[in-house]
Amino acid sequence: MAAPQVDLSVQLAGLTLANPVLVASGTFGYGTEYGELVDVGRLGGLCTKAVTLHPRAGNPPPRICETSAGMLNAIGLQNPGVEVFISEKMPALRELGVPIIVNIAGESVADYVALAQRLSDCADIAALELNLSCPNVKRGGMQFGIDDELTERVVAAVREVTRLPLIAKLSPNVTDIVGIAEAARDGGADALSLINTLLAMSIDIDRRQPMLANVTGGLSGPAIRPVAVRMVWEVTQAVDLPIIGMGGITSAADALQFIMAGATAVAVGTANFVEPDVAGRIINDLEDFCQQAGVARVADLIGAAHSSSGTEGLQ
Amino acid sequence: MAAPQVDLSVQLAGLTLANPVLVASGTFGYGTEYGELVDVGRLGGLCTKAVTLHPRAGNPPPRICETSAGMLNAIGLQNPGVEVFISEKMPALRELGVPIIVNIAGESVADYVALAQRLSDCADIAALELNLSCPNVKRGGMQFGIDDELTERVVAAVREVTRLPLIAKLSPNVTDIVGIAEAARDGGADALSLINTLLAMSIDIDRRQPMLANVTGGLSGPAIRPVAVRMVWEVTQAVDLPIIGMGGITSAADALQFIMAGATAVAVGTANFVEPDVAGRIINDLEDFCQQAGVARVADLIGAAHSSSGTEGLQ
Amino acid sequence: MALLDEAPSMYAQTIQLIQREQVGPDYHLLKFDCPQVAAAAQPGQFVHIRVAAKWDPLLRRPFSVLRTNEAEGSFQVLMRTVGRGTQMLAEAQPSTEFDIMGPLGNGFALPGPEGEAILVAGGIGVAPLIFLATVLHEPESYRYARGLFGARSADDLCCWLEFSGVCDEFTAVTQDGSAAEQGLVTDFLAPQLERGAGCVYACGPALMLAEVARQCQGAEIPCYASMEQRMGCGVGACLGCVIPTRASGAQRYQRVCKDGPVFDAQIVDWEAIRCGCTPG
């Protein structure tokens, strides 16, 4: 008996992705760093490292350190700026043949608007991901993503100047993720990325100083997965926008948690550092899972865990 | 050469603790469950499972599940209520000969006040820990700890009715932990406990439903340590109250991260489940560390990582 | 010692795996060197094993004691490989050291002198019942024991020879008919109950236990069920492992690790359990 064909494609913000597995911003460079170790063409999509209006040197080292089932980073948005990005990085990205989602970060609403305008002129960009949530820069970054008015304002301003699909990437470092997600929707976002890193730190007890020169950094990796799944779950219930779920994904089982919690697609971040072709493995295993479970379209699993209700307790 | 004596004692909210290592609320029952596996008398102190005004059945099972370097719990404050606590649990707790910190939880300000009043009449309670941060109950719990006005109000109301030292236990599920800490201080707290669990969830992909009957639960264990250290660090800089640091402590090295970040004492939680005598091991290793580092009093290490400033970056 | 919440003697120590034997596609017999548990463990009690020396996987894993050998100072568990922790144990080399806590839990109440015992095992639930049957088989604690053992397929009828060897009567059942009788083990219980019995002991999947309990209640024969739940501490401190019960009418949650794992089937709230509070 030939295994039935599984339809892995998903629709997201007007895009059709061949499969729901992307690589997350900042963890896959500009698409070529892993060389031949990864068959990039198989990815559902690629989110670039954040691009800013002007070049940025980033934070001083040490910028990363390992923690239990996770890592901290405080890269500080090192990037060559949007002009160099367009002239030197986009040509290679274009050749990869997968949807390119450009992650943009600004210090002000005007920065985001200028970036969106500039990138709207550039061919072959599938969508913009507004990084409202970088915990590692002094100005801008997370400051937007923790305030619902600012979130709505920046998304709305960008919405006015571009026809590209807009994905708002939210910070988990908030009391009420649903409120922020609603603000992004009200501003006109077509989709949400959940979650960026958790603000965290580690101390080198021998040197009696923080492990990172930046003192704090963003926690990513398997450690944060349960927080991310919870946020996807909560937002799915309240906001009718497709979600790209991420945070600690290392396997198809992890990816399925996000999809069943309500994510339309997922992004693999930190795991790329450990296993460069992890996304390819996940795509294969997702297909196998669907085949074995008799699921014809992976899209049928989106939000699947919401249907059953919790057990009633005593009292 | 005889190793020099290390002074492990610390002062916290008017109490002198023989050493800075406590066991965290909800992870050590009422002090007797581990039987002879633990020499409870060596602990710096013991925080009881949360006590409520009336008995509570708690949440339906499954209540826990394992995650990467962590676990979720949604116990839902199962406890026999304050009267049974006083008549049946306090006698044994009293015998342990260590400071007993009673963790209290309410659904309203009036509940907290009534609990504090009742427990103030009971001998041999060293302090009250106000659980403003339980993520696993529908009413009360975290609702207090994510709102600074409510935090201040409940702490102030309890302050009026008791002379016991008051420790406010804060929720990490907030945008601005410093604001909440300031509110607790303004309400009259003598110390802060940081942190309770992170709101999180896991999905059973085979059953396509949440792993916990309660859907969401609190994430604890090594996974959350970097978030906890960061919060202790931030609060230390802004609020002049002693802090009991907790979240993922499994070793003296972990405990020292909290102490160097600014905590006066630490509490071991989830690790007790894996290694019942982990607190005893940490106390021994803390002493060794101090000896080897030539530190005469562990209290000298409180906040030690704040003195050195971060490296200056480019731009 | 009355203060210690009636803690029976339990030990936490680092012990050696001394023998590992594969006894089915997914099953291993593990033998550990541990005189304390060997001397103290009662049928139905369990050990809580830390599968990794480090903090990943984080939590301990509970396993019933299958048998003890006091002379040798060893005990065994029968383990089914289902996930990460059991996989690690299945691959452990003899002489590897593990941290264990045990024996934990209450164990089976031995039957009164009257009547025969019926032991109903489902799948891996056979482990504590083999221990119980072994004790009932000994001259000083002898009771006539009838064993019923059901499993999905022949592969899962693991250790059935060991089980039948210590029962006076024995019936095996597979769901797919790949060995012995075909059907559910509970299909074969009614005739046993009709013959009368002093007590029924059961261990297996929750739905099987619920059905055994229902039939026993109908037949008015006491029934003890050994329950499973995901565990944290294993000693009653975390309240993580509860099941719903209705002891003396009032509904409440009781701890599998401390108030169980063996429960009087009459007090278990089987309705609530059918709604899905068992580990997955």
Added chain:
Amino acid sequence: MALLDEAPSMYAQTIQLIQREQVGPDYHLLKFDCPQVAAAAQPGQFVHIRVAAKWDPLLRRPFSVLRTNEAEGSFQVLMRTVGRGTQMLAEAQPSTEFDIMGPLGNGFALPGPEGEAILVAGGIGVAPLIFLATVLHEPESYRYARGLFGARSADDLCCWLEFSGVCDEFTAVTQDGSAAEQGLVTDFLAPQLERGAGCVYACGPALMLAEVARQCQGAEIPCYASMEQRMGCGVGACLGCVIPTRASGAQRYQRVCKDGPVFDAQIVDWEAIRCGCTPG
């Protein structure tokens, strides 16, 4: 392939540890079976090893290639045990499989035909310099090589015989005087520089490298330093492993894994590095 960010050939694969030899209290020589790295690796390049098959410890660990054996299809690393990952490797049994990526990084630029080479190693930094000296020792790429090797104590002068064996001249130094000359390796560099040299190669602690760079600048002799930094991806994607440089005047951060690990000492911002941006 010009699109690939000038990626040199690198491989990711699962390979076997074929030999493990303890060569000092904290040091091990590890030999892996891997024809690709054996054929491709250049002195100064490194491999990025996943120490656990699971996700804990999470990140890979970088190690310089010590030597390759193309005929056998193997390569070696010299490893100092410092923390969790190296501890796990130090305990790994031959035939254990590891995921590796490599060879990574740029490697040392070979010296021009003029002048002798000075190789300055500090502690475990000797590893890539042994590889370099081995290549300089081969007839087809021969250069006269003077080796300087400093370490804390005799125990840390690990593999000094291997190093001296491939150098034409050799000086060893320990800080505590427990073997060879007493002092810092940099105390013995000045006379070497005075004799003139075509190029200096250095690997070791950051402060040692800073001092070597300072002296070489004074002597106007080119110097290449192999740098360390905590690494994420190992291939230039995460920007986690940077050090401060001032190439053509402008200050910026460059990646140790991709733009290095070998840097022209002139462009490294040693001032900033002295302030403490090296791994701890």
